[in-house]
Amino acid sequence: MMAVSFSAAGSASRPDAVVVGAGLIGAAAVLGLTEAGLRVCWVAPPGFDASPAAAPDAAPDWDSRVYAVSPGSVEWLSSVGAWRGVDGTRTCDVIAMRVSGDDGRSGIGFDSHxxxxxxxxxxxxxxxxxxxLERAVTARGDAVTRISGPVVELRVGERTASVGLSGGTTLRTPLVIAADGAASTVRELAGITVDRRDYGHTAVVANFRCAVPHHGVARQWFFGDAVLALLPLPGDLRSMVWSCADAHAAWLLGLPPEALAGEVARVAGGEAGSLQALAPACGFPLRLQRVSQLVGPRIALVGDAAHTVHPLAGQGMNLGFGDCRELSAVLSACGPQADPGDLGLLRRYQRARAEPIATMRLATDGLFRLFSSTLPGAARLRNLGMGWVDRAPLLKRELMAAAMD
Ligand SMILES: Cc1cc2nc3c(=O)[nH]c(=O)nc-3n(C[C@H](O)[C@H](O)[C@H](O)COP(=O)(O)OP(=O)(O)OC[C@H]3O[C@@H](n4cnc5c(N)ncnc54)[C@H](O)[C@@H]3O)c2cc1C
Structure with missing residues:
Protein backbone atom coordinates (compact mmCIF):
# COMPACT_ATOMS: atom_id res chain seq x y z
CA MET A 1 0.00 0.00 0.00
CA MET A 2 1.23 3.48 -0.73
CA ALA A 3 1.36 5.94 2.13
CA VAL A 4 0.67 9.35 0.68
CA SER A 5 -1.04 12.11 2.56
CA PHE A 6 -2.56 15.44 1.74
CA SER A 7 -1.32 17.77 4.50
CA ALA A 8 -3.87 19.91 6.32
CA ALA A 9 -1.72 23.04 6.29
CA GLY A 10 -0.27 24.14 3.01
CA SER A 11 3.44 24.40 2.38
CA ALA A 12 3.26 25.11 -1.33
CA SER A 13 5.05 28.35 -2.15
CA ARG A 14 3.26 29.85 -5.13
CA PRO A 15 2.76 26.83 -7.35
CA ASP A 16 2.41 27.35 -11.12
CA ALA A 17 -1.05 25.77 -10.90
CA VAL A 18 -3.52 24.59 -8.29
CA VAL A 19 -5.61 21.55 -9.21
CA VAL A 20 -8.76 21.17 -7.12
CA GLY A 21 -10.32 17.69 -7.00
CA ALA A 22 -8.80 14.31 -6.25
CA GLY A 23 -10.85 12.15 -8.60
CA LEU A 24 -9.35 10.36 -11.59
CA ILE A 25 -9.47 13.52 -13.67
CA GLY A 26 -7.82 15.60 -10.93
CA ALA A 27 -4.93 13.12 -10.90
CA ALA A 28 -4.77 13.15 -14.71
CA ALA A 29 -4.72 16.97 -14.70
CA VAL A 30 -1.80 16.93 -12.24
CA LEU A 31 0.08 14.58 -14.59
CA GLY A 32 -0.74 16.70 -17.66
CA LEU A 33 0.40 19.93 -16.02
CA THR A 34 3.62 18.51 -14.57
CA GLU A 35 4.30 16.99 -17.99
CA ALA A 36 4.16 20.57 -19.31
CA GLY A 37 6.81 21.54 -16.72
CA LEU A 38 4.52 23.17 -14.12
CA ARG A 39 4.84 22.81 -10.35
CA VAL A 40 1.41 21.87 -9.07
CA CYS A 41 -0.42 22.05 -5.78
CA TRP A 42 -3.12 19.37 -5.64
CA VAL A 43 -6.11 20.01 -3.38
CA ALA A 44 -8.20 17.10 -2.13
CA PRO A 45 -11.25 17.21 0.14
CA PRO A 46 -10.52 16.81 3.88
CA GLY A 47 -9.96 13.22 4.92
CA PHE A 48 -9.30 12.09 1.35
CA ASP A 49 -7.30 8.86 1.33
CA ALA A 50 -4.68 9.11 -1.37
CA SER A 51 -3.85 5.43 -1.15
CA PRO A 52 -7.08 4.04 -2.69
CA ALA A 53 -5.35 1.46 -2.74
CA ALA A 54 -4.33 -1.66 -1.70
CA ALA A 55 -2.64 -2.54 -4.96
CA PRO A 56 -5.49 -3.93 -7.10
CA ASP A 57 -3.99 -7.43 -7.24
CA ALA A 58 -4.38 -7.59 -3.46
CA ALA A 59 -8.05 -6.59 -3.60
CA PRO A 60 -10.29 -9.63 -3.19
CA ASP A 61 -13.43 -8.04 -4.65
CA TRP A 62 -14.21 -6.53 -7.99
CA ASP A 63 -14.91 -2.81 -7.98
CA SER A 64 -18.44 -2.20 -9.24
CA ARG A 65 -17.27 1.11 -10.78
CA VAL A 66 -15.60 0.15 -14.05
CA TYR A 67 -14.78 2.28 -17.08
CA ALA A 68 -14.47 1.62 -20.77
CA VAL A 69 -11.17 3.38 -21.40
CA SER A 70 -10.70 4.34 -25.05
CA PRO A 71 -7.48 3.52 -26.96
CA GLY A 72 -6.82 7.29 -27.22
CA SER A 73 -6.99 7.61 -23.43
CA VAL A 74 -4.77 4.55 -22.96
CA GLU A 75 -2.22 6.08 -25.31
CA TRP A 76 -2.17 9.40 -23.44
CA LEU A 77 -2.11 7.73 -20.01
CA SER A 78 0.86 5.67 -21.24
CA SER A 79 2.65 8.79 -22.41
CA VAL A 80 2.39 10.36 -18.93
CA GLY A 81 3.56 7.17 -17.24
CA ALA A 82 0.24 6.14 -15.70
CA TRP A 83 -0.98 3.19 -17.77
CA ARG A 84 2.00 1.00 -16.89
CA GLY A 85 0.75 1.04 -13.28
CA VAL A 86 -2.58 -0.52 -14.27
CA ASP A 87 -2.82 -4.17 -13.24
CA GLY A 88 -3.44 -5.84 -16.61
CA THR A 89 -4.65 -9.07 -15.00
CA ARG A 90 -7.75 -7.15 -13.89
CA THR A 91 -8.58 -5.46 -17.20
CA CYS A 92 -10.32 -6.86 -20.26
CA ASP A 93 -10.03 -5.80 -23.90
CA VAL A 94 -13.28 -5.13 -25.75
CA ILE A 95 -12.73 -6.58 -29.19
CA ALA A 96 -16.29 -6.18 -30.43
CA MET A 97 -19.54 -4.57 -29.43
CA ARG A 98 -23.10 -5.59 -30.27
CA VAL A 99 -25.93 -3.12 -29.79
CA SER A 100 -29.54 -4.33 -30.04
CA GLY A 101 -32.72 -2.36 -30.65
CA ASP A 102 -36.01 -2.98 -28.89
CA ASP A 103 -37.69 -4.93 -31.71
CA GLY A 104 -35.55 -8.02 -31.08
CA ARG A 105 -34.16 -7.92 -34.67
CA SER A 106 -32.31 -4.68 -35.38
CA GLY A 107 -28.86 -3.86 -34.14
CA ILE A 108 -25.37 -2.57 -34.88
CA GLY A 109 -22.11 -4.44 -34.52
CA PHE A 110 -18.71 -2.83 -34.07
CA ASP A 111 -15.57 -4.86 -34.51
CA SER A 112 -11.99 -3.91 -33.67
CA HIS A 113 -10.97 -5.71 -36.85
CA LEU A 133 -2.65 7.43 -11.55
CA GLU A 134 -1.63 7.84 -7.92
CA ARG A 135 1.65 6.00 -8.51
CA ALA A 136 2.39 8.17 -11.54
CA VAL A 137 1.68 11.35 -9.54
CA THR A 138 3.94 10.14 -6.71
CA ALA A 139 6.70 9.59 -9.27
CA ARG A 140 6.55 13.32 -10.09
CA GLY A 141 8.22 13.95 -6.71
CA ASP A 142 8.64 17.57 -5.64
CA ALA A 143 6.75 18.89 -8.66
CA VAL A 144 3.53 18.07 -6.78
CA THR A 145 2.49 19.31 -3.34
CA ARG A 146 -0.68 17.91 -1.77
CA ILE A 147 -3.00 19.86 0.44
CA SER A 148 -6.42 19.03 1.85
CA GLY A 149 -9.26 21.46 1.27
CA PRO A 150 -12.06 21.97 0.68
CA VAL A 151 -11.90 25.14 -1.32
CA VAL A 152 -14.15 27.83 0.10
CA GLU A 153 -12.95 31.00 -1.58
CA LEU A 154 -11.56 32.11 -4.92
CA ARG A 155 -10.27 35.57 -5.81
CA VAL A 156 -8.88 36.41 -9.20
CA GLY A 157 -6.44 39.27 -9.57
CA GLU A 158 -4.35 40.70 -12.37
CA ARG A 159 -1.41 38.31 -11.97
CA THR A 160 -2.58 35.63 -9.60
CA ALA A 161 -5.63 33.84 -8.32
CA SER A 162 -6.01 33.13 -4.59
CA VAL A 163 -7.59 29.88 -3.52
CA GLY A 164 -8.84 29.89 0.07
CA LEU A 165 -9.16 26.59 1.92
CA SER A 166 -11.46 26.01 4.87
CA GLY A 167 -8.60 25.72 7.39
CA GLY A 168 -7.49 29.29 6.59
CA THR A 169 -4.70 28.43 4.13
CA THR A 170 -4.54 30.60 1.01
CA LEU A 171 -2.79 29.41 -2.13
CA ARG A 172 -1.62 31.99 -4.67
CA THR A 173 -1.12 30.77 -8.21
CA PRO A 174 -1.37 31.96 -11.80
CA LEU A 175 -3.71 29.11 -12.79
CA VAL A 176 -6.53 27.22 -11.05
CA ILE A 177 -7.87 23.97 -12.52
CA ALA A 178 -11.36 22.90 -11.48
CA ALA A 179 -11.39 19.09 -11.45
CA ASP A 180 -13.86 18.93 -8.59
CA GLY A 181 -16.62 17.06 -10.38
CA ALA A 182 -20.15 17.76 -11.57
CA ALA A 183 -21.06 19.92 -8.55
CA SER A 184 -17.83 21.92 -8.86
CA THR A 185 -17.34 24.54 -6.14
CA VAL A 186 -14.52 26.20 -8.07
CA ARG A 187 -16.76 26.61 -11.11
CA GLU A 188 -19.41 28.22 -8.93
CA LEU A 189 -16.92 30.51 -7.18
CA ALA A 190 -15.60 31.55 -10.60
CA GLY A 191 -19.14 32.54 -11.62
CA ILE A 192 -19.25 30.09 -14.55
CA THR A 193 -22.86 29.08 -15.04
CA VAL A 194 -24.06 25.59 -15.82
CA ASP A 195 -27.11 24.44 -17.71
CA ARG A 196 -28.28 21.26 -16.00
CA ARG A 197 -30.92 18.73 -16.97
CA ASP A 198 -31.71 15.74 -14.79
CA TYR A 199 -32.59 12.77 -16.95
CA GLY A 200 -34.87 11.35 -14.25
CA HIS A 201 -32.81 8.20 -14.73
CA THR A 202 -30.36 6.32 -12.56
CA ALA A 203 -27.54 4.00 -13.66
CA VAL A 204 -27.54 0.77 -11.65
CA VAL A 205 -24.11 -0.89 -11.65
CA ALA A 206 -23.07 -4.35 -10.47
CA ASN A 207 -20.70 -7.17 -11.38
CA PHE A 208 -21.70 -10.77 -12.13
CA ARG A 209 -20.14 -14.13 -12.78
CA CYS A 210 -21.80 -15.41 -15.96
CA ALA A 211 -22.35 -18.94 -17.24
CA VAL A 212 -21.87 -17.99 -20.91
CA PRO A 213 -18.40 -16.68 -21.93
CA HIS A 214 -18.28 -13.13 -23.33
CA HIS A 215 -15.29 -13.59 -25.71
CA GLY A 216 -14.38 -9.91 -25.23
CA VAL A 217 -17.71 -8.72 -26.65
CA ALA A 218 -19.53 -5.82 -24.96
CA ARG A 219 -23.33 -6.06 -25.22
CA GLN A 220 -25.82 -3.25 -25.08
CA TRP A 221 -29.61 -3.33 -25.36
CA PHE A 222 -31.86 -0.31 -25.90
CA PHE A 223 -35.33 -0.92 -24.46
CA GLY A 224 -37.43 2.18 -24.95
CA ASP A 225 -35.89 4.61 -22.49
CA ALA A 226 -33.73 2.04 -20.66
CA VAL A 227 -30.25 0.94 -21.71
CA LEU A 228 -28.62 -2.21 -20.40
CA ALA A 229 -24.91 -2.80 -20.96
CA LEU A 230 -22.86 -5.86 -20.04
CA LEU A 231 -19.14 -5.17 -20.29
CA PRO A 232 -16.53 -7.92 -20.31
CA LEU A 233 -14.22 -8.35 -17.32
CA PRO A 234 -11.50 -11.03 -17.01
CA GLY A 235 -12.60 -14.67 -17.12
CA ASP A 236 -16.32 -15.24 -16.77
CA LEU A 237 -17.06 -11.87 -15.15
CA ARG A 238 -19.14 -9.07 -16.60
CA SER A 239 -19.94 -5.60 -15.35
CA MET A 240 -23.46 -4.24 -15.75
CA VAL A 241 -24.62 -0.67 -16.27
CA TRP A 242 -28.42 -0.51 -16.44
CA SER A 243 -29.66 3.04 -17.01
CA CYS A 244 -33.39 3.35 -16.46
CA ALA A 245 -36.12 5.56 -15.01
CA ASP A 246 -35.55 6.40 -11.33
CA ALA A 247 -38.52 4.34 -10.11
CA HIS A 248 -37.36 1.25 -12.04
CA ALA A 249 -33.81 1.75 -10.76
CA ALA A 250 -35.08 2.03 -7.17
CA TRP A 251 -36.88 -1.28 -7.65
CA LEU A 252 -33.75 -2.94 -9.11
CA LEU A 253 -31.61 -1.57 -6.25
CA GLY A 254 -34.10 -2.95 -3.73
CA LEU A 255 -33.85 -6.51 -5.07
CA PRO A 256 -31.68 -9.03 -3.22
CA PRO A 257 -28.48 -9.63 -5.29
CA GLU A 258 -29.62 -13.06 -6.52
CA ALA A 259 -33.00 -11.68 -7.64
CA LEU A 260 -31.24 -8.84 -9.50
CA ALA A 261 -28.98 -11.42 -11.17
CA GLY A 262 -32.07 -13.33 -12.30
CA GLU A 263 -33.69 -10.15 -13.67
CA VAL A 264 -30.55 -9.20 -15.64
CA ALA A 265 -30.29 -12.74 -17.05
CA ARG A 266 -33.95 -12.59 -18.12
CA VAL A 267 -33.65 -9.17 -19.79
CA ALA A 268 -30.39 -10.12 -21.52
CA GLY A 269 -32.33 -12.95 -23.13
CA GLY A 270 -29.90 -15.71 -22.30
CA GLU A 271 -26.94 -13.87 -23.80
CA ALA A 272 -24.94 -14.24 -20.59
CA GLY A 273 -26.61 -17.41 -19.30
CA SER A 274 -27.30 -17.62 -15.59
CA LEU A 275 -25.69 -14.91 -13.44
CA GLN A 276 -24.23 -14.86 -9.96
CA ALA A 277 -23.99 -11.45 -8.24
CA LEU A 278 -20.59 -10.58 -6.79
CA ALA A 279 -21.71 -7.70 -4.54
CA PRO A 280 -24.78 -5.50 -3.99
CA ALA A 281 -25.57 -3.04 -6.80
CA CYS A 282 -25.05 0.75 -6.55
CA GLY A 283 -26.96 3.57 -8.27
CA PHE A 284 -25.81 6.83 -9.87
CA PRO A 285 -28.36 9.54 -10.80
CA LEU A 286 -27.84 10.76 -14.37
CA ARG A 287 -27.78 14.31 -15.64
CA LEU A 288 -26.62 16.35 -18.59
CA GLN A 289 -24.54 19.43 -17.82
CA ARG A 290 -23.27 22.09 -20.14
CA VAL A 291 -21.16 24.98 -18.91
CA SER A 292 -21.32 28.52 -20.31
CA GLN A 293 -17.53 28.57 -20.75
CA LEU A 294 -14.67 26.17 -20.18
CA VAL A 295 -12.26 28.86 -19.02
CA GLY A 296 -12.29 32.17 -17.19
CA PRO A 297 -9.59 34.54 -15.99
CA ARG A 298 -6.93 32.21 -14.48
CA ILE A 299 -9.39 29.28 -14.40
CA ALA A 300 -9.88 26.19 -16.57
CA LEU A 301 -12.44 23.43 -16.07
CA VAL A 302 -11.70 19.76 -16.77
CA GLY A 303 -13.66 16.50 -16.44
CA ASP A 304 -17.16 16.45 -14.99
CA ALA A 305 -16.69 20.01 -13.75
CA ALA A 306 -16.64 20.93 -17.45
CA HIS A 307 -19.25 18.53 -18.89
CA THR A 308 -21.46 15.68 -17.76
CA VAL A 309 -22.92 13.31 -20.34
CA HIS A 310 -25.15 10.22 -20.26
CA PRO A 311 -22.96 7.12 -19.75
CA LEU A 312 -24.61 5.15 -22.58
CA ALA A 313 -21.51 5.63 -24.72
CA GLY A 314 -19.06 5.18 -21.80
CA GLN A 315 -17.25 8.40 -22.70
CA GLY A 316 -17.49 10.93 -19.84
CA MET A 317 -14.14 10.14 -18.33
CA ASN A 318 -12.48 9.72 -21.72
CA LEU A 319 -13.64 13.28 -22.48
CA GLY A 320 -12.02 14.36 -19.20
CA PHE A 321 -8.72 12.69 -20.14
CA GLY A 322 -9.00 14.50 -23.48
CA ASP A 323 -9.31 17.81 -21.57
CA CYS A 324 -6.15 17.06 -19.59
CA ARG A 325 -4.27 16.00 -22.72
CA GLU A 326 -5.23 19.21 -24.55
CA LEU A 327 -4.47 21.50 -21.61
CA SER A 328 -1.09 19.86 -21.26
CA ALA A 329 -0.38 20.31 -24.99
CA VAL A 330 -1.38 24.00 -24.94
CA LEU A 331 0.77 24.72 -21.88
CA SER A 332 3.73 22.73 -23.24
CA ALA A 333 3.61 24.64 -26.51
CA CYS A 334 3.73 28.07 -24.84
CA GLY A 335 7.15 27.58 -23.26
CA PRO A 336 8.43 28.01 -19.70
CA GLN A 337 8.38 31.83 -19.62
CA ALA A 338 4.68 32.13 -20.45
CA ASP A 339 1.99 32.94 -17.90
CA PRO A 340 0.05 29.65 -17.66
CA GLY A 341 -3.10 31.50 -16.56
CA ASP A 342 -3.11 33.89 -19.50
CA LEU A 343 -6.67 34.04 -20.78
CA GLY A 344 -5.62 33.99 -24.43
CA LEU A 345 -3.74 30.76 -23.79
CA LEU A 346 -6.65 29.21 -21.91
CA ARG A 347 -8.99 30.14 -24.75
CA ARG A 348 -6.86 28.00 -27.07
CA TYR A 349 -7.69 25.08 -24.78
CA GLN A 350 -11.38 26.04 -24.84
CA ARG A 351 -11.47 26.24 -28.64
CA ALA A 352 -9.75 22.88 -29.05
CA ARG A 353 -12.17 21.11 -26.68
CA ALA A 354 -15.39 22.72 -27.96
CA GLU A 355 -16.01 20.25 -30.78
CA PRO A 356 -15.26 16.92 -29.03
CA ILE A 357 -17.36 17.94 -26.03
CA ALA A 358 -20.31 19.18 -28.13
CA THR A 359 -20.17 16.09 -30.36
CA MET A 360 -20.31 13.73 -27.38
CA ARG A 361 -23.06 15.72 -25.69
CA LEU A 362 -25.19 15.78 -28.83
CA ALA A 363 -24.57 12.12 -29.64
CA THR A 364 -25.38 10.76 -26.18
CA ASP A 365 -28.29 13.11 -25.53
CA GLY A 366 -29.64 12.57 -29.05
CA LEU A 367 -29.55 8.80 -28.62
CA PHE A 368 -31.20 9.07 -25.22
CA ARG A 369 -34.00 11.24 -26.63
CA LEU A 370 -34.49 9.05 -29.68
CA PHE A 371 -34.80 5.94 -27.58
CA SER A 372 -37.02 7.47 -24.93
CA SER A 373 -39.36 9.08 -27.46
CA THR A 374 -42.92 7.77 -27.37
CA LEU A 375 -43.91 9.62 -30.56
CA PRO A 376 -45.70 7.41 -33.09
CA GLY A 377 -43.17 5.80 -35.43
CA ALA A 378 -40.15 6.65 -33.24
CA ALA A 379 -39.52 3.00 -32.32
CA ARG A 380 -39.63 1.92 -35.97
CA LEU A 381 -37.40 4.81 -37.01
CA ARG A 382 -34.68 4.07 -34.45
CA ASN A 383 -34.63 0.39 -35.23
CA LEU A 384 -34.48 1.11 -38.96
CA GLY A 385 -31.71 3.64 -38.24
CA MET A 386 -29.66 1.02 -36.44
CA GLY A 387 -29.95 -1.27 -39.43
CA TRP A 388 -28.88 1.50 -41.83
CA VAL A 389 -25.86 2.42 -39.75
CA ASP A 390 -24.93 -1.25 -39.48
CA ARG A 391 -24.90 -1.52 -43.28
CA ALA A 392 -22.85 1.68 -43.76
CA PRO A 393 -19.21 0.68 -43.15
CA LEU A 394 -17.79 4.18 -43.63
CA LEU A 395 -20.20 5.75 -41.16
CA LYS A 396 -19.50 2.95 -38.71
CA ARG A 397 -15.80 3.51 -39.05
CA GLU A 398 -16.33 7.25 -38.34
CA LEU A 399 -18.40 6.44 -35.24
CA MET A 400 -15.75 4.03 -34.00
CA ALA A 401 -12.96 6.52 -34.61
CA ALA A 402 -14.80 9.18 -32.55
CA ALA A 403 -15.41 6.76 -29.67
CA MET A 404 -11.83 5.48 -29.69
CA ASP A 405 -10.11 8.87 -29.53
C1 LIG B 1 -22.73 4.64 -14.29
C2 LIG B 1 -21.63 5.38 -14.95
C3 LIG B 1 -20.77 4.73 -15.81
C4 LIG B 1 -19.75 5.42 -16.44
N1 LIG B 1 -18.95 4.75 -17.30
C5 LIG B 1 -17.98 5.41 -17.96
C6 LIG B 1 -17.13 4.73 -18.89
O1 LIG B 1 -17.25 3.52 -19.11
N2 LIG B 1 -16.17 5.44 -19.53
C7 LIG B 1 -16.01 6.79 -19.33
O2 LIG B 1 -15.14 7.39 -19.97
N3 LIG B 1 -16.79 7.47 -18.45
C8 LIG B 1 -17.76 6.82 -17.76
N4 LIG B 1 -18.54 7.49 -16.86
C9 LIG B 1 -18.27 8.91 -16.57
C10 LIG B 1 -17.22 9.05 -15.45
O3 LIG B 1 -17.62 8.36 -14.30
C11 LIG B 1 -17.00 10.52 -15.08
O4 LIG B 1 -16.90 11.31 -16.24
C12 LIG B 1 -15.71 10.67 -14.25
O5 LIG B 1 -15.76 9.84 -13.11
C13 LIG B 1 -15.52 12.13 -13.81
O6 LIG B 1 -14.38 12.20 -13.00
P1 LIG B 1 -13.98 13.59 -12.29
O7 LIG B 1 -12.68 13.32 -11.64
O8 LIG B 1 -14.13 14.71 -13.25
O9 LIG B 1 -15.14 13.82 -11.20
P2 LIG B 1 -15.37 13.07 -9.80
O10 LIG B 1 -15.12 11.62 -9.94
O11 LIG B 1 -16.71 13.51 -9.32
O12 LIG B 1 -14.23 13.64 -8.84
C14 LIG B 1 -14.27 14.95 -8.30
C15 LIG B 1 -13.35 15.01 -7.08
O13 LIG B 1 -13.30 16.35 -6.56
C16 LIG B 1 -13.47 16.32 -5.15
N5 LIG B 1 -14.03 17.63 -4.70
C17 LIG B 1 -15.29 18.06 -4.85
N6 LIG B 1 -15.43 19.29 -4.34
C18 LIG B 1 -14.20 19.65 -3.85
C19 LIG B 1 -13.72 20.82 -3.19
N7 LIG B 1 -14.49 21.88 -2.95
N8 LIG B 1 -12.41 20.86 -2.81
C20 LIG B 1 -11.60 19.80 -3.08
N9 LIG B 1 -12.02 18.68 -3.71
C21 LIG B 1 -13.31 18.60 -4.08
C22 LIG B 1 -14.40 15.15 -4.92
O14 LIG B 1 -14.36 14.68 -3.60
C23 LIG B 1 -13.80 14.13 -5.91
O15 LIG B 1 -12.68 13.48 -5.37
C24 LIG B 1 -19.59 6.81 -16.21
C25 LIG B 1 -20.45 7.50 -15.35
C26 LIG B 1 -21.47 6.79 -14.72
C27 LIG B 1 -22.40 7.54 -13.79
Missing part, protein backbone atom coordinates in the same frame (compact mmCIF):
# COMPACT_ATOMS: atom_id res chain seq x y z
CA UNK A 114 -13.05 -3.22 -38.92
CA UNK A 115 -11.47 -0.34 -37.01
CA UNK A 116 -8.04 -1.86 -37.78
CA UNK A 117 -7.19 -1.70 -34.09
CA UNK A 118 -6.47 -4.54 -31.63
CA UNK A 119 -9.31 -3.45 -29.34
CA UNK A 120 -12.20 -0.99 -29.14
CA UNK A 121 -11.66 -0.17 -25.46
CA UNK A 122 -10.23 -1.58 -22.23
CA UNK A 123 -12.55 -2.26 -19.32
CA UNK A 124 -10.79 -1.22 -16.13
CA UNK A 125 -11.92 -0.93 -12.52
CA UNK A 126 -11.98 2.58 -11.08
CA UNK A 127 -9.70 1.53 -8.18
CA UNK A 128 -7.17 -0.03 -10.58
CA UNK A 129 -6.98 3.19 -12.59
CA UNK A 130 -6.87 5.34 -9.42
CA UNK A 131 -3.96 3.30 -8.11
CA UNK A 132 -2.03 3.68 -11.38
Missing amino acids: DARRPRLAVICESSNLAYA
